[in-house]
Amino acid sequence: MQELSYLHLGVNLLTGPIPPSLGNLSKLSHLVLFNNSLSGPVPAIFGSIQTLIWLQLQHNNLSGNLNFLSSLSNCMRLQNLDLYDNSFTGRIPDTMGNLSAQLFEFGLGDNKLTGGLPSSLSNLSSLEWIYLANNQLTGEIPESITRMQNLVWLDVSHNDMLGTIPAQIGMLSKLQKLIIDGNRFHGCIPDSIGNLTMLEYIYLFENQFNSTIPACLFHLDKIITLDLSINSFSGPLPSDVGGLKQVDTIDLSSNFLLGSIPKSFGKLSMLTYLNLSHNSFEDSIPVSFKELRSLESLDLSSNNLSGNIPMFLANLTFLKTLNLSFNNLQGKVPQGGIFSNISLQSLVGNIGLCGIPRLRFSPCMEKPHSNTMHFLRFLLPSVPIAFGCTVIFIYQTIRKKLKNKGEVEDFGIDPSNVMYHKAPVLP
Structure with a gap:
């Protein structure tokens, strides 16, 4: 030994x-x-x-x-x-x-x-x-x-x-x-x-x-x-x-x-876990986040973020955990991907969100079809002009008929008093 x-x-x-x-x-x-x-x-x-x-x-x-x-x-x-x-x-x-x-x-x-x-x-x-x-x-x-x-x-x-x-x-x-x-x-x-x-x-x-x-x-x-x-x-x-x-x-x-959350986060191609919760970040979720294709967990809760929830979050294949609660986000909650099984706890505290009936969010108000909006933008400004022309035409027609009978009377309509108002233009 x-x-x-x-x-x-x-x-x-x-x-x-x-x-x-x-x-x-x-x-x-x-x-x-x-x-x-x-x-x-x-x-x-x-x-x-x-x-x-x-x-x-x-x-x-x-x-x-x-x-x-x-x-x-x-x-x-x-x-x-x-x-x-x-x-x-x-x-x-x-x-x-x-x-x-x-x-x-x-x-x-x-x-x-x-x-x-x-x-x-x-x-x-x-x-x-x-x-x-x-x-x-x-x-x-x-x-x-x-x-x-x-x-x-x-x-x-x-x-x-x-x-x-x-x-x-x-x-x-x-x-x-x-x-x-x-x-x-x-x-x-x-x-x-x-x-x-x-x-x-x-x-x-x-x-x-x-x-x-x-x-x-x-x-x-x-x-x-x-x-x-x-x-x-x-x-x-x-x-x-x-x-x-x-x-x-x-x-x-x-x-x-x-x-704001820096856009340069999008350069971090190997990032799998990102937690920025419980701070005072504001503005929208950066579009550059769509480049975080390896991301598995994202927590942005308890900030002052605003705007819509980006649709691209539903396309991040590896994303398994997402928390966006207690911000000022609004609009329709995306569908598919991580949002297929997302819980209310991950979205609560954003009073402007809508959609996903199973989470009891209010239904989203559908916007008018874009073709209808396009048509109305051109139609509405011409309405007062058409109305004015119609009134003048009727007045002249009646006046002509009365003259032919020698019984011209004042009907209280003076073309000079016809008002032309500019119609509001739809946004």
Whole structure:
């Protein structure tokens, strides 16, 4: 056993504490114990295994504080340290910054940790993956984290952190996933975020951001998911939104956005999910939406949109979910496609809609046939003229007959008193 270098006991039914005797395996490089029911603290003696490269203890019931991290600073070859989904408590110690310079993966999410992120975290310059979600962490994201040039994944979601996004976050040139939702971050999205050209996933929802959305965000053409919902973003959306060439999901719901919905949304050919609900968007639904042929879910509810529901929405083949409720839409509800099985909940709150008897909307008033309207436009202006000519003709005929009899009398009709009124022209 002293020569053992790889011990994989993951995904079993192991219970009880981790035996401290494992620390005697002085040549061990990989210790994998994840997905068990192990409990108790992590033995500090693991720090004596200087050959250790991988330590994976995630998905157990381990508890206690993180003081054992100090002993792991002796493991100078350590590259992977996964401790997430346990019951660790207390603060992340400053000594964490003394861990191996080769460490590239560090996971402490889904525990019961408190306190702030130590600034010494930035000493771990090789880190690519930081997972600290679902704890009770407080404080701000240290500005020093922007020096971690190899960082690809940063997840501190669902904590109680506050402050602003570091102004120099654009220095993290390899960052692909920025996941900080479910905190109390506020302020603006720094313009430097436009330098994160590798960014694919941005989750900022459920925070307190209260600025406009910078146009530079929509120049990041590798973004797949953009979720800024449940914040206090305000102002109009930049027309640059069409720059998100690979985006699949956009959620900007529950903010204070206003103005027209940019036509450039029509350029997002890969978009499948769009939620702009609970804002103050106005004007009509853009015609360019007909180009969103991959769209599966569209929520525009609780805005100030007006005009008719576009017929082309019925032609979006993949559209399975549509919510247009609580706007100022009017006119006939389209038929076919998504509207074949649409519910009242998806259209309620638009008092000007008509059609679809099964939803108890009022019947639509049929407009006169276009040929009839065309005929009336030419007929009505000639009616007063014809009437006047008829009166004069009758007068002259009667007068002539009376003259022939020598009994001309005044019948009280004077052609000069015949009024000519301009008939109204139909629109």
